């Protein structure tokens with residue numbers, strides 16, 4: 001397997017957007033090359049940060065994904081259609097100026113008066129927090145491509161290990177629980193980095209754009225729940241906007257392992273959600289923690305996706321090797337595609353993950369690839 005070089009425009013954006021349980025870039029590129037003919041369309045109903053769709057668009061294929069979590073969606077918008085460097089830098093400076101003006105407003109006079117939980121004051125300096133609050137209010141990331149690109153870039157660096165982001169020491173892929181993080185920072189004595197966020201981000205933007213912009217084929221990721229958006233996709237196929245899909249390439253959430261809303265709570269806050277993770281955790285617990293609801297989710301998404309596929313399509317699903325997720329996925333796929341041949345490849349974990357930074361030493365059971373091909 002080989003990933004596109006980071007020195008090329010394609011490679012520079014391919015790994016954009018830290019996201020829990022994302023496809024490795026080389027894997028996504030290889031599956032697309034091997035299982036979809038050039039010019040064909042790829043569908044990903046659980047698109048995450050858009051890895052599969054980007055791999056399609058970068059390799060003479062087309063792609064359409066759907067993603068529920070706005071963090072993954074904003075990343076995919078930026079990588080599939082980055083706004084020009086000039087417009088992103090201009091907008092960054094505008095946000096910087098507005099943040100400094102906010103600074104002079106009385107209610108922002110001291111960090112202690114920001115209406116935010118203590119976590120934020122340990123995580124960021126007052127200057128960075130003012131910048132983030134301004135970006136949160138001003139950037140119209142749902143409707144404006146420049147704002148989406150800048151927001152996605154800020155999200156990348158919102159939290160990371162010391163020296164690599166805007167925050168006090170954190171894991172990059174996953175937001176920590178506030179009490180845990182505050183206690184850890186206090187115990188370790190680490191402080192939020194004292195940086196100028198505009199200058200700091202400007203350097204990263206220049207680095208991101210320095211090889212040039214990637215040349216990509218038509219591709220998009222829709223924001224929303226796949227169980228509610230497939231009618232729109234079916235209409236697009238009927239009207240010639242998309243073709244029926246030659247490859248369904250996806251990775252569903254793993255049962256009882258990850259909660260994408262909770263794990264991204266700090267990035268979701270920047271996109272406008274609550275400054276506390278608990279409320280969002282409650283909302284999505286049902287589907288990933290109840291066996292019946294999880295089965296229903298896979299059943300709904302894959303049966304609706306089946307109607308969008310070309311008769312010779314390949315279905316390629318990477319999922320958790322633990323028994324419930326594995327057996328449910330295999331059963332659902334087998335029942336929906338009885339005339340395709342199913343191959344299951346074990347993919348044991350081979351390397352240390354980012355979770356070690358915050359002390360997660362748990363054994364990982366590995367993943368499996370379920371591949372269904374025409375007989």
Ligand SMILES: C[S@@+](CC[C@H](N)C(=O)[O-])C[C@H]1O[C@@H](n2cnc3c(N)ncnc32)[C@H](O)[C@@H]1O
Nearest residue numbers: 022023046048049051067068069225226253260
């Ligand atoms: C394992 S991740 C996919 C990661 C992706 N392969 C990547 O490389 O970024 C599963 C994704 O499914 C999304 N998801 C869960 N339920 C969904 C639904 N009903 N509709 C659309 N997306 C959903 C989650 O938000 C999460 O981003």
